[in-house]
Each structure stands twice: as structure tokens, then as C-alpha cells.
Amino acid sequence: MAEPFSTPPPQENPGSMRGPIIGFTIGFVIILSIVAFLIWNSKNAETRNPVRPAVMEAASVVDPYAAFLKVTDVHMLQAANIIGGKMFYVEGNVTNMGKLAVSGATVEITFRDVNNQICQREQRTLMVVLRREPAVDVGVLGMSPLKPSEMKEFQVTFEKIVPEWGGQYPEVRVVTAVTK
Numbered sequence: 001m002a003e004p005f006s007t008p009p010p011q012e013n014p015g016s017m018r019g020p021i022i023g024f025t026i027g028f029v030i031i032l033s034i035v036a037f038l039i040w041n042s043k044n045a046e047t048r049n050p051v052r053p054a055v056m057e058a059a060s061v062v063d064p065y066a067a068f069l070k071v072t073d074v075h076m077l078q079a080a081n082i083i084g085g086k087m088f089y090v091e092g093n094v095t096n097m098g099k100l101a102v103s104g105a106t107v108e109i110t111f112r113d114v115n116n117q118i119c120q121r122e123q124r125t126l127m128v129v130l131r132r133e134p135a136v137d138v139g140v141l142g143m144s145p146l147k148p149s150e151m152k153e154f155q156v157t158f159e160k161i162v163p164e165w166g167g168q169y170p171e172v173r174v175v176t177a178v179t180k
Contacts, residue, residue, distance in 0.1 A: 062175050068098030069105060069146075069174040071154075076169055081159075088158040090170055094126065095151040102146040104178035109156060114166040122158075123175060129153040145180060 074092035105126040
């Protein structure tokens with residue numbers, strides 16, 4: 001009688017598992033390296049330890065037409081943002097005393113400490129209030145140019161003001177003006 005056909009049991013080859021183990025090891029090392037890099041990068045990121053605003057020098061060269069833009073009624077508002085921080089708004093009025101329309105301007109805002117020493121000075125683009133209802137909507141001066149003898153409200157936003165600030169309203173002056 002013939003024996004039933006059977007296949008011999010497979011022989012275990014010790015080298016057959018070597019390929020997947022090497023592949024998994026290489027993949028694990030690559031993933032571990034990426035995770036280590038991301039952790040290191042997050043600890044050394046620029047946003048991790050925000051740079052404190054530096055006291056910059058006052059603008060030495062002021063645009064000649066900037067003298068025609070008069071800033072008045074400067075005041076500040078403070079509000080909480082979504083993540084629990086504070087936002088500071090420097091507001092006031094700007095009037096064009098010159099004979100040309102102004103489509104852009106830069107203001108220099110100076111904060112002082114309790115000893116009247118400058119603790120923070122920054123230059124920012126002048127943002128005018130386009131409307132206040134239902135919320136304050138601001139835009140660059142080019143969206144609504146400032147005509148001769150016209151006055152507009154402005155608002156400049158700060159996320160951070162140095163802790164040394166004395167709490168008094170900052171000085172605001174126009175340093176550049178773009179005319180039409």
C-alpha cells in the first residue's frame with residue numbers, strides 16, 4: 001500500500017528572522033531619534049522663552065511730513081485673551097494738520113517705569129479704527145486714508161509690556177508718514 005503523500009516538516013532557518021528584526025530595529029532607532037529631536041527642539045525654541053522687548057533707540061530720522069500728524073487723547077485698554085493672557089491696547093486720535101492725504105504711518109510708542117526711565121520703546125504700524133460696532137475693527141491707514149484736516153481714532157495692540165512699566169500712559173509720536 002502506498003503511503004499518503006506528506007510534506008516534510010519545515011526546517012527552521014535561523015537566518016530567516018534576521019531581516020525583520022533588523023528592519024524593526026532601524027525603524028525604532030529612526031522614530032526614537034525623531035522624538036528626541038522634537039523634545040530638544042521644543043526646549044530650545046524661540047517661542048519657549050520669549051524675547052523680552054528691548055529698549056530701542058528713538059528714531060533719529062523722522063519723516064518731515066510726520067510732524068503734520070498730531071496725536072491726542074492717548075489712553076489704554078486692557079483685555080484678557082482666549083488663553084488667559086493680557087492684551088494691551090494703546091488708543092487715541094490722530095489728526096492730519098498738513099495738506100496731503102496720508103495712506104500709511106509708523107508710530108513710536110515709549111513706555112516708562114516709575115522713575116520715568118524708558119523701559120520699552122517700539123515702532124509699530126499705525127492702525128486706524130474702521131468701525132466700533134459690533135466689535136472694534138482696525139486696519140492700516142491705506143484702507144481709509146487720512147485726508148487733510150481729518151481726525152481718526154487709532155489703536156495699537158501689545159501682547160507684552162515689560163514688568164518694569166510704571167502703569168502711566170505711553171508717549172506716542174508719528175515717525176513716518178506715507179502721503180498720496
